[in-house]
Amino acid sequence: MTKPIPVFDGHNDVLLRLYKSPSTDPVADFLGGEEAGHIDLKKARAGGLAGGLFALYSPSPRTASTTESTTGALSRPLPPPLPMDEARASAAGELAILVRIERASQGAVAICRSTAEIKAAMARGAFAAVLHIEGADAIDDKLDFLDVLYAAGLRSLGPVWSRPNIFGHGVPFRFPSSPDIGEGLTAAGENLVRVCDEMKILIDLSHINEKGFWDVARLSKAPLVATHSNAHALCPSPRNLTDKQLAAIRDTGGMVGLNFATGFLRPDGSMRPDTDIALMVQHLDYLLEKLGENHVGLGSDFDGATVPQTIGSAAGLPVLFEALRAKGYSDTLLTKIASENWLNLLARTIG
Template sequence: MRTDLTLTTPLPIFDGHNDALLRLFNSTTADPVAGFLAGGEAGHIDLPKARAGHLAGGLFAVFCPSPEKIDFGALRAAGGEVPMPPPLPMDTARASAVRMISLLFQLERASAGQFAVCRSAADIRAAIGRGAMAAVLHIEGVECIDPELDFLDVLYAAGLRSLGPVWSRNNAFGYGVPFRFPGSPDIGPGLTDAGKRLVAACNRLGVLIDLSHLNERGFWDVAELSSAPLVATHSNAHALCPTPRNLTDDQLRAIRDSNGMVGLNFATGFLRPDGQMNPNTDIELMVRHLDHLIEIAGDTHVGIGSDFDGAMIPAAIGSAADLPVLVEALERHGYDRPLLERLGTGNWLSLLERTIG
């Protein structure tokens, strides 16, 4: 597939998942919004790093943390499992969700047009076209939404266009996959009755349903109930890294057949065949996962879902500024320019046109 393109030709990237809002929420600095816009602080994503790495935008996740500290040290040994905290009370989740959504809009307001909250694929294209960072509001684990779904309508009016029914912590809508290695995603029941109502409501509103943390039974529940494409915004290949967080080949085929999408997750524990969270992880493993995702799901159904600011990533990609490192590795591997453009922005924008409009 080699062409005559020059290595490291700038490639705009739309990212299916980041946790920058959680980082800002947890920040101890006086003005985290100003820090994001000016750069110079710790973290994977800020505006200058995005500019340097040609990160054009992405789904900005609202993840409501548990009060209890989660110890991922158990995954350092094969057969380890991270104990999950108890379900998060709705009021606790709602308070942190509202704060993170506020931070998103503060970024837009303070950015002088350099950061735009987008509600449609047309909004995303327009923002990227004028050089602004395009942000879509996403919620990862919907503990802030009541089972009656009243708050979903409020969130939609505020700009919510994508949600994952669960994080790995179970909730009123379904059951997540544990942080375990090795392991199958086929663990426990799937969607609850409230979760099934949530799927119908998302289809009605035009809200993307993210399957990344949902267990396999829940995945197939969504596949049966939803009229929208199946999407896993930040998941990898179970065949290469057998953690429950990754997708089986059957799940990848279902995503392909639904005209859906999967985004490559940069988290080392979901890349490495030993499942270890280790920054000394070769970029070649990212290439192998992309090869497999493309082989099974097809090259029009794969993109990037970095998990920036929410995971340990390979040291060679220290931040969004280093995205060209991955692009160059893919070019050396033989990915031509049309394929890179599909992986970078084309596939995500096409998918979002089919889901959020």
Template sequence: MTSTAEPSAIVPVFDGHNDTLLHLASGKAKQAEIAFGEGDGSGHIDLPRARAGGFAGGFFAMFPPPQASTTNMDEEMKGASYDLPLPPLLPWEKAQASTVGMLSIMLRLERAFPDDVAICRSAAEIRAAMAAGKIAAVLHIEGAEAIDADFTSLDVLFAAGLRSIGPVWSRPNIFAHGVPFRFPASPDTGPGLTEIGRELVKQCNQRGIMIDLSHLNEKGFWDVAGLSTAPLVATHSNVHALCQSTRNLTDRQLDAIRESSGVVGLNFATCFLRPDGAMRADTDLEIMVRHLDYLVERLGEDGVAFGSDFDGAVIPAAIGSVAGLPRLIEKMRGAGYSEALLHKIGHENWLSLLERTQGQG
């Protein structure tokens, strides 16, 4: 993996996962268009820092948050071990309202910044947006509570641009069971897909919607692997052999993803990177390279990408925000990653994956 380019070369990054819409909807930032367009320093992604960091776009998650929580997850996950209680099932009406609210924010951003943001429905549209210097946004659902058992809302969301679904965000729903936030532990934590969940896989395959296996427990993973006709994908997960979190993937799971010509996006959340499972910002980038090395060895150069979890987790302070992406790229260069491989991991593998997935629809 010999590097030949100048150290200053910017690699465009199309990222597998962020929670920026949730951040903008949470009230922690200014009005969404102002916070995103001008940058107020309250989150990880905004237009000025995206330009500085070479952020070319990614999967923008619509995540229906719990109704209430007394658990400070970031603090609880600093310990030597933890097992966080999961919130209860979220009612469809509340999940739909929050999902539509985040979709509305994305539509408003596209309207407010037509020269800078584009909602994309295909790899071809992503390539066109990138060529025009726009942030290419693909709509993703993290936790499918907003989708009803008859899938009528899926038709509406698909028409609005939805192209990726994670059936669960850790808490159980009508489709599947997720993994709890537990360390150290196996991802084999409970039952797999429900009958409606199995139908969701078929509905996604018919439409060419990508199915995200991050947050799904191991039995659910194998249920999807046995049903889906599309490549297997984990947009923001890491290596269980290096960090024994329930959220990370075992070697056997990684092998199945490789066999399906799928992709894993490296999660920047420090609790899924560090051998001690701690959510701490003082995490060396060398640990990220260690996970990337393992993933490339296990999945091949076409099966690895980024899935940052920007605006959804504590990330290494050395990156800090989307503006810090070049520091990770430079660390990879120093570890011997070639320019061709940097561009594959940076954006090309996600685009190729979408082409293969949407070809199933």
């Protein structure tokens, strides 16, 4: 059996899954492997997943109803802003799980704060975890909590998830739809972007609306990055990127990570596990055409989305690479998509 290609992934939600788990020991579940979920250390090793951005995400209470037709048409209102104390409670709980995983792993998992640390961890066979926050709802307008999170290892930040907060506005889960929805960054959001630039914190544009995207593009001197988004031309979800947005990312030397979520892959927007991975290849082909081979990677959304059942979990990553080989992707290009492009991008953002 061919040894899996080492992968650095742009986005996962395993910490949220572990935080919400009914298990009495989610740390042991992650380190020892479990049946549930997309990522644990056993599945990661089986599939070649060597590291990635670990999201802290604060869920909204389930108050809004969703309507979905058989064609995939979706309408879900934006959740209301999340109170800061609720956002901080879940963010702190998820961060504690990652810290405990690192401590209990006996060197098998490392929280990394620089690209050099990521490379060193991967070289010794440790899982390289970089801390990300998906929606800055837990951060105050004075940015005191940003400093706290940075000290804990935070190196990547999405100003908004798909709900408004004090920094800006996200896109709703609506299909089909343009990302050109609502207002952009607030004054506090503009300040957050400037401070993230100064602190060398990557700014993730995956959930922000189009006005907010262009606000970040105007303010930030860093490469534009969408850690887990796809092509709007192929799947008209507001979570996906228009050709104009892709051009802006390309022009700054930025990066897009392919999202495995079936609702952001399929032209009908349906969340179906029987989705053909040929659609993943199609989106990668398109992103490579628009961005170039040095600016595309993976942003799986493992543990946060319905992914094609032929992949199933991190252990199934080699299935995607075999499909790409069959399409004619060279080993050099596969290595770039798997990890090299992310590592180069991170060297130019977080250092």
